[in-house]
Amino acid sequence: MLTYDLEQRGNSTIYEYLYRCIKQDILDGTLAADGRLPSKRKFAKHHQVSLKTVENTYEQLLTEGYIYSEEKRGYFVSPLETDTGSKQARHQNHVPFSVHGSDALSPAPSPSLSDSKSTGFFADFTSNQTASEKFPYDAWAKLIRSILSQGDNNLLQAVPFEGLYDLRVSIAKYLYGFRGMQVSPDQIVIGAGAEYLCGQLISLLGRGRIYALEDPGYRKTAEIYRINGASCEYIRVDENGLCPELLRESPASVVHVSPGHHFPTGSIMPVARRQALLEWAEEDADRYIIEDDYDSEFRFSLRPIPAIQSLRHNHRVIYVNTFSKTLTPAIQIGYMVLPRKLAERYLSAMKGCSCTVSALEQYALAAFMDNGYFERHIHRMKKYYKAKRNCMLGVLERSPLYSHVTVEEKDAGSHFLLHLDTPLSDTELKWLARENGVRLDCLSEYYAGDKAQRAHTIIVNYSDLEEAAFRRALEVLLLAVSE
Amino acid sequence: MLTYDLEQRGNSTIYEYLYRCIKQDILDGTLAADGRLPSKRKFAKHHQVSLKTVENTYEQLLTEGYIYSEEKRGYFVSPLETDTGSKQARHQNHVPFSVHGSDALSPAPSPSLSDSKSTGFFADFTSNQTASEKFPYDAWAKLIRSILSQGDNNLLQAVPFEGLYDLRVSIAKYLYGFRGMQVSPDQIVIGAGAEYLCGQLISLLGRGRIYALEDPGYRKTAEIYRINGASCEYIRVDENGLCPELLRESPASVVHVSPGHHFPTGSIMPVARRQALLEWAEEDADRYIIEDDYDSEFRFSLRPIPAIQSLRHNHRVIYVNTFSKTLTPAIQIGYMVLPRKLAERYLSAMKGCSCTVSALEQYALAAFMDNGYFERHIHRMKKYYKAKRNCMLGVLERSPLYSHVTVEEKDAGSHFLLHLDTPLSDTELKWLARENGVRLDCLSEYYAGDKAQRAHTIIVNYSDLEEAAFRRALEVLLLAVSE
Numbered sequence: 017m018l019t020y021d022l023e024q025r026g027n028s029t030i031y032e033y034l035y036r037c038i039k040q041d042i043l044d045g046t047l048a049a050d051g052r053l054p055s056k057r058k059f060a061k062h063h064q065v066s067l068k069t070v071e072n073t074y075e076q077l078l079t080e081g082y083i084y085s086e087e088k089r090g091y092f093v094s095p096l097e098t099d100t101g102s103k104q105a106r107h108q109n110h111v112p113f114s115v116h117g118s119d120a121l122s123p124a125p126s127p128s129l130s131d132s133k134s135t136g137f138f139a140d141f142t143s144n145q146t147a148s149e150k151f152p153y154d155a156w157a158k159l160i161r162s163i164l165s166q167g168d169n170n171l172l173q174a175v176p177f178e179g180l181y182d183l184r185v186s187i188a189k190y191l192y193g194f195r196g197m198q199v200s201p202d203q204i205v206i207g208a209g210a211e212y213l214c215g216q217l218i219s220l221l222g223r224g225r226i227y228a229l230e231d232p233g234y235r236k237t238a239e240i241y242r243i244n245g246a247s248c249e250y251i252r253v254d255e256n257g258l259c260p261e262l263l264r265e266s267p268a269s270v271v272h273v274s275p276g277h278h279f280p281t282g283s284i285m286p287v288a289r290r291q292a293l294l295e296w297a298e299e300d301a302d303r304y305i306i307e308d309d310y311d312s313e314f315r316f317s318l319r320p321i322p323a324i325q326s327l328r329h330n331h332r333v334i335y336v337n338t339f340s341k342t343l344t345p346a347i348q349i350g351y352m353v354l355p356r357k358l359a360e361r362y363l364s365a366m367k368g369c370s371c372t373v374s375a376l377e378q379y380a381l382a383a384f385m386d387n388g389y390f391e392r393h394i395h396r397m398k399k400y401y402k403a404k405r406n407c408m409l410g411v412l413e414r415s416p417l418y419s420h421v422t423v424e425e426k427d428a429g430s431h432f433l434l435h436l437d438t439p440l441s442d443t444e445l446k447w448l449a450r451e452n453g454v455r456l457d458c459l460s461e462y463y464a465g466d467k468a469q470r471a472h473t474i475i476v477n478y479s480d481l482e483e484a485a486f487r488r489a490l491e492v493l494l495l496a497v498s499e
Numbered sequence: 500m501l502t503y504d505l506e507q508r509g510n511s512t513i514y515e516y517l518y519r520c521i522k523q524d525i526l527d528g529t530l531a532a533d534g535r536l537p538s539k540r541k542f543a544k545h546h547q548v549s550l551k552t553v554e555n556t557y558e559q560l561l562t563e564g565y566i567y568s569e570e571k572r573g574y575f576v577s578p579l580e581t582d583t584g585s586k587q588a589r590h591q592n593h594v595p596f597s598v599h600g601s602d603a604l605s606p607a608p609s610p611s612l613s614d615s616k617s618t619g620f621f622a623d624f625t626s627n628q629t630a631s632e633k634f635p636y637d638a639w640a641k642l643i644r645s646i647l648s649q650g651d652n653n654l655l656q657a658v659p660f661e662g663l664y665d666l667r668v669s670i671a672k673y674l675y676g677f678r679g680m681q682v683s684p685d686q687i688v689i690g691a692g693a694e695y696l697c698g699q700l701i702s703l704l705g706r707g708r709i710y711a712l713e714d715p716g717y718r719k720t721a722e723i724y725r726i727n728g729a730s731c732e733y734i735r736v737d738e739n740g741l742c743p744e745l746l747r748e749s750p751a752s753v754v755h756v757s758p759g760h761h762f763p764t765g766s767i768m769p770v771a772r773r774q775a776l777l778e779w780a781e782e783d784a785d786r787y788i789i790e791d792d793y794d795s796e797f798r799f800s801l802r803p804i805p806a807i808q809s810l811r812h813n814h815r816v817i818y819v820n821t822f823s824k825t826l827t828p829a830i831q832i833g834y835m836v837l838p839r840k841l842a843e844r845y846l847s848a849m850k851g852c853s854c855t856v857s858a859l860e861q862y863a864l865a866a867f868m869d870n871g872y873f874e875r876h877i878h879r880m881k882k883y884y885k886a887k888r889n890c891m892l893g894v895l896e897r898s899p900l901y902s903h904v905t906v907e908e909k910d911a912g913s914h915f916l917l918h919l920d921t922p923l924s925d926t927e928l929k930w931l932a933r934e935n936g937v938r939l940d941c942l943s944e945y946y947a948g949d950k951a952q953r954a955h956t957i958i959v960n961y962s963d964l965e966e967a968a969f970r971r972a973l974e975v976l977l978l979a980v981s982e
Binding site: 145148149151153157160161164165167169171172173174175208209211212215219223235236239240243244245340344345346347348349365366368369370371372373374375376377 | 831854
């Protein structure tokens with residue numbers, strides 16, 4: 017029987033410790049591929065821990081793709097790439113997926129109806145605005161007041177281009193505690209939002225190369241690449257995220273991925289695929305992975321999925337995230353973690369440029385993180401979004417529309433997908449909704465390539481959606497079904 | 500005798516009114532080119548105003564190039580281009596200047612010694628840091644506290660991409676009152692500093708074209724263009740600023756100029772040349788002038804020079820400025836004024852992007868401007884810099900070095916040029932200074948083309964320089980002379 021010494025767990029919880037031990041044994045081959053794990057019940061009894069603890073542990077390993085389950089047979093170790101440098105035959109994760117061709121250099125989705133101002137809609141499924149009333153405004157205001165009253169002369173000095181050192185330390189601590197990333201503050205760069213930082217990355221890595229973007233994908237990302245004059249190629253995303261084999265077939269040397277929580281499909285990339293991406297990056301001297309971790313904080317269950325940046329062989333991974341989603345869009349602070357060499361190159365290339373974030377808000381954010389406000393806020397928001405999600409799904413289940421829809425939901429983020437049984441085209445569906453006061457986007461709009469794919473699938477962003485409005489909106493959608 | 504009805508001057512001062520009347524008469528041809536103006540004394544007596552008022556009026560017109568003076572003969576109307584569309588023969592301004600060839604696509608000056616951290620220097624001539632203790636910190640902090648305590652929900656909402664409307668209104672009012680620019684808030688875009696906005700402009704205007712930059716010029720500007728992947732050509736700057744004939748010979752379709760106060764030469768572009776630039780822009784459908792008005796607020800004497808943007812035929816002028824220099828570098832807020840059509844194109848192209856400046860500081864800056872703090876601060880800083888400049892020049896005059904230098908100073912900004920009678924090369928001069936604790940840049944370093952030009956000329960930024968440190972630094976420079 018698989019045995020771990022719980023006495024060795026230090027300050028970790030039992031769950032964390034068991035998760036880490038099993039993961040490590042899988043990664044270093046102690047647990048062989050396709051080997052069966054003990055049943056949850058036996059494992060719990062053997063270690064004299066609660067069944068719930070083991071369930072959580074297995075669940076987390078399952079979500080991350082380290083293990084797979086077979087009905088009535090139990091849990092098995094996934095065949096993983098344990099050395100990203102090696103070229104041995106590699107299995108994909110157990111979940112079957114189909115491979116689609118990528119459309120080289122397809123244009124970004126063109127602006128559509130849905131981009132117009134949201135006036136006149138009683139329900140807006142497209143708004144992913146953070147619930148601003150949840151932001152701990154009083155704490156934030158108190159910190160700013162306190163910093164102002166220190167009257168520190170530093171508040172009037174230019175901040176270093178890469179950002180305030182104090183804030184970079186706070187971010188490094190946070191990343192260590194919550195994302196399992198061991199990074200030095202020297203690798204961190206702060207800027208006025210993730211969009212700005214992406215533009216900087218394109219300048220740093222060069223406009224002469226091809227950037228691979230997810231298809232479907234977050235529209236703003238494609239916009240940022242377009243605005244910054246970068247050439248892009250779209251790579252198909254399936255239920256496990258971006259397909260590494262298609263990436264390998266493309267001429268791209270940088271890939272921009274959101275493995276933690278893909279928008280709009282909601283898919284979470286299993287660890288095997290994360291490793292396949294790392295392997296791809298290793299194959300050529302100048303390849304990079306831009307890991308866009310936007311929204312990863314809001315996974316409802318268990319621990320967040322470890323970042324690609326936290327895996328081994330991460331010296332080609334650039335990690336990007338923002339506080340605009342977790343805190344409020346009124347605070348434009350993003351950050352990125354660069355591999356050490358790239359960080360040095362960046363600072364030398366951008367020397368003489370100015371930091372785009374004001375000193376006051378950098379000091380405030382550092383204090384906000386150091387005093388635990390950020391952590392508590394994330395925790396509260398996860399609960400809030402989870403409750404909101406459950407409430408929305410409840411409204412849906414009680415609605416007459418329920419028998420005409422399929423919900424796709426991945427326990428994360430602040431949106432789900434609604435597949436509607438309708439004879440209408442997506443354009444007709446959008447117009448019908450629009451004329452009846454509902455603003456929505458269809459999944460097909462987020463495809464750069466074959467837009468006919470995944471038709472009749474509505475994206476429901478619920479972070480800014482009221483229950484009553486959602487109920488009324490479902491009545492509108494019923495028109496699309498009965499017509 | 501030239502006569503203006505002082506009763507018609509409304510709320511203007513006599514000086515402003517006379518300045519405007521004479522300027523208008525010159526522009527519309529009422530006062531013919533090369534015609535003589537009445538003597539200052541006669542003009543003052545005739546209008547029953549003080550001699551000082553007329554002296555100020557003539558001085559301003561002279562600085563802007565509307566009139567010229569000949570020793571012992573008096574003042575004359577400059578031959579100007581009165582309609583930028585016409586192609587009639589055109590005289591250059593009366594000040595003679597030599598024409599140098601431009602170096603097509605020369606690289607930007609490479610980073611040099613002087614870019615390293617300024618630790619270990621007792622005097623740093625390269626720092627143009629604003630005197631931070633002069634910033635009205637208490638007023639700023641009070642405004643921020645007051646905005647925070649309103650607890651307005653707007654503080655947590657995303658600001659429109661182009662910036663907070665209130666702040667754009669405040670900027671439009673300021674530009675009208677202080678720069679004679681009539682612009683709508685809809686033409687104004689706010690962003691995290693002028694550097695960021697320049698990057699946005701390059702995205703908007705396109706990377707396929709060639710941008711003309713000043714040679715010599717502000718290093719950061721060249722850096723920004725390089726970082727953003729734009730192709731640049733350097734155009735020679737003489738004592739009247741960038742040479743329009745050389746611009747016309749180049750393939751550039753956008754020119755980035757600082758007519759208000761050129762760094763590092765300090766030159767101010769006379770109105771004839773400003774008009775020549777406008778004419779150049781009119782000659783082709785897709786040409787633009789980016790008017791970088793950085794530092795223009797700190798002209799010591801009289802009114803600031805009117806912006807190119809405020810002249811007629813300004814629909815190809817993009818005006819860019821920042822608050823980082825006027826307030827504090829810790830506040831990264833810049834703005835630009837776009838011609839109406841371009842503003843529409845910009846907003847449509849960048850739709851979906853986020854504003855890079857936090858809501859709180861935009862509200863604070865709007866209140867700071869609306870309550871007159873900004874205006875009073877500028878006024879105080881002008882006095883402060885003028886006193887500092889006079890103090891520095893006094894130190895220089897009393898120093899043994901004085902007989903070995905020539906000072907070039909244009910009554911503006913926060914730096915002057917010091918031409919040193921030395922056998923050393925500029926590199927040797929820099930090293931000598933460096934080894935003795937003085938950090939300095941030479942004018943020659945700012946040339947992309949012929950660097951041998953203007954050798955032995957030191958740039959003295961005095962905004963951050965202490966009197967005693969300057970005195971000691973001059974002793975160091977004496978070593979260069981006596982060697």
